[in-house]
Amino acid sequence: MSPRKSDSRERMVSSTVTLLREYGASATSIDRVLTHSGAPRGSVYHHFPGGRTQLVEEAVELAGRFMAGVIEATMQADDPVEGMDTFFAVWRDGLVESRFRVGCPIVAVAVETNDDAPHLARSAGAVFSGWQEAFTAVFRRHGLAEDRSRRLAALVVAAEEGAVVMCRAQQSTAPIEAVATEIHDLLAHALSNRSHADPAPGRTPDLH
């Protein structure tokens, strides 16, 4: 009872998420996490015996859970199209408020696949899977077929992540605005056709 534990640990994980978003995985050193969080240097390996890898791992999980919550919150409304607009708006606002300095921490970890810690990439993959599942459930709930729901969910996550990378590089919201518009129309169209055209799935293209 009573707070015997300090909050250093959670502050470090939170700071790691922030630094991953802004500077990428390799640049997120223990030193910078300590400076950013104000946590004491001496207790790093007390809290994280797995060292830097464990710290990044927990940051990925935290950020993954957070965004899964955002998806749940935005998509539970009556109109999934409106929820989708809000989902993209959350990302766009993050870009604008940071003046295009911050991106997605999961992408940062996924891209810097390190041979030393290969399982970090899989943690990132698990987070993406979770987000896809959340969107898939929403689309299914609104009457879309299983296959179509999964494809749309993959497209939404991929397009959002790709757009965020492009917006940062171009210092412009144009890519995510364009993507949001196209996804909006696509989802509206898919939902309007849900009752009759179900057995006309998109064919799998020959990726020859």
Added chain:
Amino acid sequence: MSPRKSDSRERMVSSTVTLLREYGASATSIDRVLTHSGAPRGSVYHHFPGGRTQLVEEAVELAGRFMAGVIEATMQADDPVEGMDTFFAVWRDGLVESRFRVGCPIVAVAVETNDDAPHLARSAGAVFSGWQEAFTAVFRRHGLAEDRSRRLAALVVAAEEGAVVMCRAQQSTAPIEAVATEIHDLLAHALSNRSHADPAPGRTPDLH
């Protein structure tokens, strides 16, 4: 006349592209580039007075031009939908052949935005712009309106880049296959409606 220059320089740039794809920007050190290319250590700053930053810069430009050529080549056929399938197949094949070890070098540079070399991110942005322009021109050529063409181009690039990141993290082609299918159908639908439904543009969603 006669080859007074060695090929060390271009081999270094080429190796840098490969290492960016596989390990990310920060992990692409001069040492690793030298090892990978077999170039002599002594001439690094002779060929690249701007040091590591110049090396990465030139790698971004090389990779950007290369993929722009791929887009031109695949999309110049009669059927842009078929060309799009091929475009995604190129990326999917790169993932499979490398067993999900390599991604996009432009994304690698764009994500690891470093305060030391902020203009690297803009070079990445310029490459993305070039790819978008190439797709936009193709869509316009096939009768789509300017706005729609730009939006679709942004979606294609964003979805491809996002899907590649997801595929690597999940060690699966599922995301890019799903994205390719959805983009295939979307493009086919857009082209089939191009003559009559032009003045019904997708509305810009309120990203409230």
Added chain:
DNA sequence: GTCTATACGAAGATAGAC
């Protein structure tokens, strides 16, 4: 164009005191 040697800083991790 290429060599070796070296300066300098930053990183991850561990040891042992308190």
Added chain:
DNA sequence: GTCTATCTTCGTATAGAC
């Protein structure tokens, strides 16, 4: 839980010979 060394490795960059 936190502190202060300290070890080791690796990174960029430069100097000066050949």
